[in-house]
Amino acid sequence: MFTLQYYDINMNIFTFILGSPIRTYRGHVGLSADLDELPQLEAYYEEHLAPISRKYETKRVACLKAARKRLYLSLMIVLGLTLLTVIGYYSGVAYFPPLPLLALVGLSWWSFAPTRDFKHLVQRDIYPLMFKYFGDDFVYSREMRLDMNRLVAAKVLPQYDKVSFGDYIQGRYKGVELTVNELTLTQNVQVEELDASTNRRKTVTRTETQFSGLVVELSSHKAFIGHTVVLRDRGGLANFLSDSHAGLVRVKLEDPQFEKEFDVFSTDQVESRYLLNTAFMERLQELAKHFGGNIQCAFFRNKLIMFLPNRKTRFQVQSIFNGATFSAEFSQINREMKQLFAIIEVLKLNQHTGL
Amino acid sequence: MEKLLLGLTLIFIVTYLWYVSLVKKRNTALEALSGIDVQLTKRADLVPNILKIAKRFMDHEKSLLTEITELRTQLSHNYNKADPSAVKEHLVQAERLNDKMGALMVNVENYPELKSDNTMLQAMQTYNEVEAHISAARRFYNSAVSELNTAVEIFPGSIIASMASIKVMPFYEVSEAAKAPVDAAEYL
Numbered sequence: 329m330f331t332l333q334y335y336d337i338n339m340n341i342f343t344f345i346l347g348s349p350i351r352t353y354r355g356h357v358g359l360s361a362d363l364d365e366l367p368q369l370e371a372y373y374e375e376h377l378a379p380i381s382r383k384y385e386t387k388r389v390a391c392l393k394a395a396r397k398r399l400y401l402s403l404m405i406v407l408g409l410t411l412l413t414v415i416g417y418y419s420g421v422a423y424f425p426p427l428p429l430l431a432l433v434g435l436s437w438w439s440f441a442p443t444r445d446f447k448h449l450v451q452r453d454i455y456p457l458m459f460k461y462f463g464d465d466f467v468y469s470r471e472m473r474l475d476m477n478r479l480v481a482a483k484v485l486p487q488y489d490k491v492s493f494g495d496y497i498q499g500r501y502k503g504v505e506l507t508v509n510e511l512t513l514t515q516n517v518q519v520e521e522l523d524a525s526t527n528r529r530k531t532v533t534r535t536e537t538q539f540s541g542l543v544v545e546l547s548s549h550k551a552f553i554g555h556t557v558v559l560r561d562r563g564g565l566a567n568f569l570s571d572s573h574a575g576l577v578r579v580k581l582e583d584p585q586f587e588k589e590f591d592v593f594s595t596d597q598v599e600s601r602y603l604l605n606t607a608f609m610e611r612l613q614e615l616a617k618h619f620g621g622n623i624q625c626a627f628f629r630n631k632l633i634m635f636l637p638n639r640k641t642r643f644q645v646q647s648i649f650n651g652a653t654f655s656a657e658f659s660q661i662n663r664e665m666k667q668l669f670a671i672i673e674v675l676k677l678n679q680h681t682g683l
Numbered sequence: 684m685e686k687l688l689l690g691l692t693l694i695f696i697v698t699y700l701w702y703v704s705l706v707k708k709r710n711t712a713l714e715a716l717s718g719i720d721v722q723l724t725k726r727a728d729l730v731p732n733i734l735k736i737a738k739r740f741m742d743h744e745k746s747l748l749t750e751i752t753e754l755r756t757q758l759s760h761n762y763n764k765a766d767p768s769a770v771k772e773h774l775v776q777a778e779r780l781n782d783k784m785g786a787l788m789v790n791v792e793n794y795p796e797l798k799s800d801n802t803m804l805q806a807m808q809t810y811n812e813v814e815a816h817i818s819a820a821r822r823f824y825n826s827a828v829s830e831l832n833t834a835v836e837i838f839p840g841s842i843i844a845s846m847a848s849i850k851v852m853p854f855y856e857v858s859e860a861a862k863a864p865v866d867a868a869e870y871l
Contacts, residue, residue, distance in 0.1 A: 580826055598718045602819035 339649040345399065350392045352385055353651025360659040369662060372461050377654055380454065384652040387449070391442040392648065398442070402435030447645045450654070451495075455643070458658050459497060462665055466499035468643075474509040474543055482626040482633050483574040483593075484557050486538040488513035495643045501669050502678035505547035508668060510641065513539040541637035544668060548632050549677050554596030556603055556627040558612065562591050583609050589616060603627050611675050618670070634671065701843050708831040709849050713764055715824035719855065722817040723758065723777050729813060730755050730784070733806045737787065740797035744790055747783065754780040771853035778858045781817075784810070821855045828852045 339348055357378070361369045409428045416423025451470055459468040473493040479485060494510025514535050523530050557576060571578045576593035579600045586609045594600035604612075616623045625634045642664045646656045672678055734748055741748065758776050763769045788807065791797055798804075832851045835844040844850070 582822065582826070597715070597823045598722075598816065598820045600819075601822045602816055605815070605819070 340647075341649075344392070344396065344649065347396075350389055350396070352389050353653070354382075354385070357653045357655045358659075359655050361662055365662075369461070369658070373655065373658060376457055376460070377454070377658060380457070381653050384450065384454065384654075388446060388648060388652040391446040394442040395440055398435075398439040402432075402439045405435060406432050443648045446648060450645050450652075450657075454654055454657070455495075455661075458654070458661050459499070459665075461658075461662070462501070463499055466497065469496045469498075470494075472496040472498070474507065474511075474545065478629065479511075479543060479633070482557065482628045483555070483576065484559065484624050484626050484633070484635055485513060487515060488538045489515045490535075494641060497643075497665075501672055504549075504672050504677045505545075506668065506672070507545040509543050510643075511539065511541065511543050512537065539635070539637060541635065542642065542668075544634040544636065544671065546632045546634070546672065546675075546677055548627065548630055550603060551630065552596075552599050552603060552627055554594055554599040554627075556592065556594040556596070556600040558604070558625045559591050559593070560622070560624055561587075561589055567591065579604075581609065582606070586613060589613060589621065600627075608675065615671060615674050618667075618674075632675075632677070698839075698843060701840060702847055705831075705834055705840060705844055705847065705849050708827070708834050709852075712824065712827040712831045712852050715820070715827040716764060716770065716852075718820040719774075719777070719817065719824050722813060722820045726780075726784075726810070726813045726817065727755050727759055729806065729810055730780075733784075733787070733803075733810060736800065736803045736806060737791070737797065740794045740800075741790065744787070747787060747790070751780065751783045751787065754783060767850050767852050774853060774855045778856070781814075782858050825854050828854055 339350075344350075357373070359366065359369050359373060406428055409431050413423050413425060413428055415421070417425075448470075451468075455468045459466040473496055476491060490513070492512045492514075494512070495508075496510075497506075497508040499506055515538050516533050517536050518531050518533050520529050521532050522528075555576060556579070557573065559573065567578070573591070573593040576595055577597070579592040579594050579597055581587055581592060581601070581604060583606065590612075592600060592604060612623070612625075619636055622637045623634065625632060627633075643657075643661055650656065730751060734751060737744070738748060754776060758773070758780055762773045788810075791803070791807070828851075831849075834840045835849060835851050
């Protein structure tokens with residue numbers, strides 16, 4: 329990996345609050361990519377992103393200035409309210425103790441609204457341009473989402489109460505249709521806790537993340553009518569006690585290494601073996617190594633749906649304190665997309681070899 | 684007396700469960716065998732089309748084409764699925780047809796006109812797909828047979844199996860020709 333020098337405009341949240349001057353950044357742009365790809369990336373950047381980034385740098389500075397004005401005003405209001413609360417406390421006049429704290433929370437949210445708006449603007453206007461680098465048919469959206477009913481019907485996702493979607497990308501790579509969506513599933517669980525004050529056990533409700541990561545839908549190179557899922561190994565005891573998963577029957581495959589890492593369930597024993605032949609099993613294991621063994625997938629309704637857990641957001645907008653060159657975002661998106669394309673390459677979904 | 688009755692009841696329950704498990708395994712193997720037959724029928728339906736196209740070009744391969752036709756006819760005959768030797772014979776014939784079809788596909792290379800014929804190309808592609816399905820069906824069958832045979836051969840399953848007339852079933856093995864190493868020099 330070849331990296332050009334990265335810019336630094338020496339601003340962070342503390343220097344921002346302390347009044348460090350907000351300046352327009354017109355410095356060096358540092359893109360990072362594989363050495364052989366870098367010229368192509370730079371050419372695209374210069375043609376499509378550089379002209380628009382100058383306009384957005386002005387907007388960024390305006391947003392930061394607006395945010396700082398609001399922040400200072402908020403601080404004054406909070407200080408005033410704190411003072412009134414203290415006076416009220418000592419003079420015996422009616423007062424509401426949590427008021428300064430509530431005001432702090434509400435005003436902080438209001439103060440940073442311009443920066444949030446700027447990030448949304450970047451995602452709405454700049455990100456789709458960045459994704460066009462991978463092909464004209466690539467679409468980026470925050471509003472579009474995968475059909476949750478289909479994902480649930482694929483029988484890979486765990487139980488959940490609440491679902492939230494993130495970035496959505498759709499396109500075609502080497503003839504393979506690709507759809508990516510960030511997904512977070514949470515569930516309210518009841519746990520018993522010891523209350524230190526009363527020394528008694530009490531039941532509390534906690535929100536636990538059941539899945540957080542990417543869902544990747546790929547058009548399959550093989551036609552199929554059944555439903556096959558590849559799950560992380562459930563363990564010997566679970567398999568001894570049950571030979572099924574959500575109505576799908578266990579498929580015992582010949583590869584002992586694959587069997588150690590995964591459990592396969594299907595509605596069609598022959599079709600599952602047709603899809604998961606020895607070559608494909610090997611490719612899936614290779615891919616699992618790349619994603620830390622946490623890969624699960626389903627062959628369902630003529631699509632290969634892959635579930636890749638990951639705690640961090642993959643297509644995040646960089647800090648607003650950096651100049652609006654978008655080079656870091658563009659480099660990161662390129663890296664992430666190359667990883668997703670590698671899935672197609674590794675699984676050879678673009679090749680109709682019969683394997 | 685009560686202890687004896689309890690012991691006998693326990694032995695009866697265990698034996699019955701063992702018997703159920705053996706029957707289940709045999710039925711899975713038979714289901715897998717049916718899966719193979721479904722795919723073999725698909726291939727049998729495809730063979731006449733390939734032969735019809737091939738006949739137009741392959742004048743010197745008449746004996747091979749006749750052999751394939753005969754094997755296909757033999758393979759379409761009914762056989763006793765409960766008889767391991769009949770199953771074995773059926774699978775050997777299926778593999779023999781596979782070998783001959785393989786030889787035909789190799790010989791197609793010697794006929795450039797046939798090789799470039801669109802209908803033939805499509806037929807060959809479909810044939811390859813069916814072969815991939817046969818291979819998958821074979822893996823399922825061999826996996827089911829492996830479980831059945833292990834259960835039938837190990838004591839006390841062997842006694843229960845002999846009482847219930849559940850027999851070991853043959854594996855669907857590839858032919859010796861398919862196992863032979865490929866000499867790349869022959870094709871270069």
